[in-house]
Amino acid sequence: MMTSMVTGFQGQPPQGHLSGYPFVAGRENVVACAKHFVGDGGTRNGVNEGDTVSSYDELERTHMAPYLDCIAQGVCTIMASYSSWNGTKLHSSRFLLTEILKEKLGFKGFIISDSEALDRLSSPHGSNYQQSVLSAITAGIDMVMVPLRYQLFLADLLHLVESGKIPITRIDDAVVRILRVKFAAGLFEHPLSDSSLLGRVRCEQHKQLAREAVRKSLVLLKNGPDSTKPFLPLDRNAKRILVVGKHADDLGYQCGGWTATWEGKSGRITTGTTILEAIREVVGAKTEVIYEENPSESINRRDYSFAIVVVGEAPYVESGGDSLDLKIHFNGAELASSVADQVPTLVILISGRPLAIDPQLLNKAHALVAAWLPGSEGTGVVDVIFGDHGFQGRLPMTWFKDVAQLPMQAESNSYDPLFPVGYGLTTSGSNDAPARAL
Template structure:
């Protein structure tokens, strides 16, 4: 017992009673250059071995979305065992510096089977409820920490100016002020800094909170024609006023990490942008946390990709990147970085700045004191309280765009006592389609990919008690000819996607969605539920045929939240977080532009009906 106390006294960095900066300043000089480079390296779990982690002093690991401990349906307990095993190897290193393990829990911990999957950001932007976002952050943090993981690469605070962008659903809104409001999720994830806590200093409340990462710095939502990893061509003042603004809020809330974008600003890639990463982010804005690269972000700094990797490392590290998401070729990265420091092409002061930031976040997050999983949290994964929160989020995110074909003739709420109804469409009974990308796998999946409730299952709970529910994805002529069907609910929309795979210049409803809607609406009064990560093309002739239209975005695992609204148990709350265009050629449309003639939407940003037919529209600047 006396020896343990002696170690704590002699080694300031091991003494929990010492201030964070004192512990950082004690540990940093003890480290060799190789150990510092190890701390700057983040590797994917598939290349990690106990020897690699221990001998190279690897500082961080991650799982790509879906890269878990078992091939299919890994539980939180499986994840916790895996991460703790990796942590044991890190603690065996010479200095015993714990691992920081990260994952893309961007709308709940979607890689884990049974975790609560919340609506994607575009839906939360429609809800415009900062308190709701914060509570979702709290629930997500608990479920992430239950799986042993310390960090989520979220939130995305991009301001999406063009729905053709494949990451549109990761943005809360095209309006920077709405995005700023939703940065409350940072406080949910990391906890609320106490009164008097240093401004702009990283903060994590404790073992039930998680390290957050604001991304992708900066301007990625404004690329030309919505191209993912494209070029944002705007002025300094517009970049600062629109795209930089949410980061100020995240930093003021103590966000621990910021991730640069793959994209470019006026031709310069953000991973190589020293002025923005160092002069602006670190110096002007005072960010004291970790600047972490995106997945293989350094590879993208040379064309063809990765052809001059050594030069890419030099440019990125000198620009201000502290931790590098390698994720596989860690030996090449570490050897090149060592060579660059020894040759003087990267200054030792730059390495020390990076490692100081990494250690600071690890101390703030309590990883030295509590490196292992708190298994008591396992009972909260996918619990009733979290699922009810997700259901509330679904209810608040839905936007009612049409209700009836004429004045004083509302179609909703639907009659729950109807004797026979038709449910149709590709998205009526597909949990994977509801959840979208970053769920189960990077690009998402189709089918019963996790625990949850589909729209059809929710409808059957309400109507099935009294009447008959017919379900056909594509209804037959025989079914549509039945004269005793009271009404139809048609759920159509997009297949799951992520990043560049979601870039879309057409934005038409996939799977012949418009044809399914038309065939049903020709015969039966029809409510359309659109499941999508963005506005899609809605021809006016088709709108005229249907009786009701709901934008449900990507609602996640709790499809019964949709049913709550359409049957009138709750009223509609959501307002469009982005402009709903008429034709793709109108894009990009800017609601804040001074030219009123150029803004001619199908539905303006802020539009939303409720069951009393009130129109809610935000005022334009």
């Protein structure tokens, strides 16, 4: 996946391209960054910026493998991780950054720090800053992301070089690597981006591609009490449809973190279509769609054909997403369960990861869909639940029964998931292209 993104950004290197050297195909391509090197996905208890405790062989086999492909495809930059390996911060590990990444793996681009990472090398953050600069640059960091204290950084770096604590050969190595990437990207010939490409941003072709990605990524976890009585697809000409939940009409929640703001936020953060808006666009002319974020009265009396309850997580990034219970936010599970007690209900989960699903909710819901974070194109969700396209997504990870089971390994003898990795029910869609003969 990471390698595909690298070639998507930079372009496909030609036959005979030397592995390790940076490559950018042309002005319509951009420099890619593979991150975060290395092992940040294996920290103890999954703690952000935590410590990955492992042998080198395990680190190489499990966590370093994706970088080999990226380096072979000419990735221009690699970002070091905030995390540690066996107690040593990655940003100060000369062994991993220089001896392994640069020398053993042959990476010829430049290593960039994470934002304010040097501040995190000391406790409390930001203390003993000159020593942090010395440690990171000596370890092999070539470019430093310093959003605030850049004047102090420059002064400390200059002092360390002039005093001989950082050898000029280390500076030369960094400069050569940075210049190599700039030459590969054509920045000296064309220092500014091509403004004629601006019209492609959020163009119709890109929106349609995003919509397609949404519908293909949805995972159908439950569809009716059994395979003989499917609940989906829904009837777009139903008399009255109830739509419930904060996530049904919130573009910010669909997008999650790292979007309009760092942590993400609620509301209309960009142009796009919410799931509620998409439902209203596709239902029949005589169908009544009623939206209640939190139904305040008994809904049995309204004679609803069915309900669509959209619940999930609030946006988060990094440590803001750490959770010991992985519960659905805003009492979403209780809300979905209450609605399902009264009306046949489809539950749609908006989340960046598997969440805790109460067995009672799973039993009550007529259908359950993992929609992940569909972003701006909520229409992609509606394409599938109303049957224009079929469900085809599969779980890329195990869905646990209880957080006490985490971490889960599919090869373990005690493996007992709610839904196993690779699980996903399928349906056929009226607009799906017929299978082509090979």
